[in-house]
Amino acid sequence: MTEDYLQIMIESLEKKNEILDKVIALEKQQLALAMEQPADLQKYDASMDEKGRMIDELGRLDDGFTATYERVKDEVQSNPEQYREQVLAMQELIRAAVEKGVTVEAQEQRNKQAMRNMLSTKRKEIRKVQVSSSAASKYYKAMSQINEIDPQLMDRKK
Numbered sequence: 001m002t003e004d005y006l007q008i009m010i011e012s013l014e015k016k017n018e019i020l021d022k023v024i025a026l027e028k029q030q031l032a033l034a035m036e037q038p039a040d041l042q043k044y045d046a047s048m049d050e051k052g053r054m055i056d057e058l059g060r061l062d063d064g065f066t067a068t069y070e071r072v073k074d075e076v077q078s079n080p081e082q083y084r085e086q087v088l089a090m091q092e093l094i095r096a097a098v099e100k101g102v103t104v105e106a107q108e109q110r111n112k113q114a115m116r117n118m119l120s121t122k123r124k125e126i127r128k129v130q131v132s133s134s135a136a137s138k139y140y141k142a143m144s145q146i147n148e149i150d151p152q153l154m155d156r157k158k
Contacts, residue, residue, distance in 0.1 A: 005072045006086040012065045013093035020100035026051045027107035034114035039122075043085070052074050 026047050033044045076083050 002072045003086070006076070006083060006090070008069050009065055009072075010086060010093065012068070013063050013090060013097060016058060016061045016065075016097050017093060017100065018106070019058055020097060020104065021056050022102060023051055023058075023104055024107065026054070027104060027111060030111050031107070031114055033046050034118050035112060037121075039118050054094055098119045 016115065030044060030047050030051075033040055033047065071158070
């Protein structure tokens with residue numbers, strides 16, 4: 001029974017590593033999308049949604065792993081030699097998952113900075129359009145008043 005639980009835990013860690021690989025790929029895609037000019041925000045949002053679903057799945061896997069570990073913890077600790085291979089396999093998978101987690105965090109910081117840069121560029125573009133629009137509006141208003149004759153210059157005699 002304990003070996004079945006340990007196998008479930010190993011499979012859970014393998015699935016976690018697969019999902020982390022997918023998250024890393026999505027992070028790279030997001031960075032590329034943030035660097036594009038013009039940026040495709042719909043694709044970026046779609047990749048963020050997908051990444052959110054994957055992170056939710058990681059949370060469920062972690063919860064399941066923890067619950068399963070609680071069931072077998074006493075047995076594994078009391079007979080470490082009997083379960084040595086499975087424990088070593090899990091340790092290796094955990095190390096890989098931690099390394100991938102660090103990679104995800106670093107990539108997330110790069111993406112965050114790229115998005116800040118992209119948003120800053122967009123803000124500048126919006127400001128430029130607003131200034132241009134305001135200048136055009138003032139110009140048209142001034143030009144429309146050129147043809148008007150002030151009443152004090154008109155001859156009031158008929």
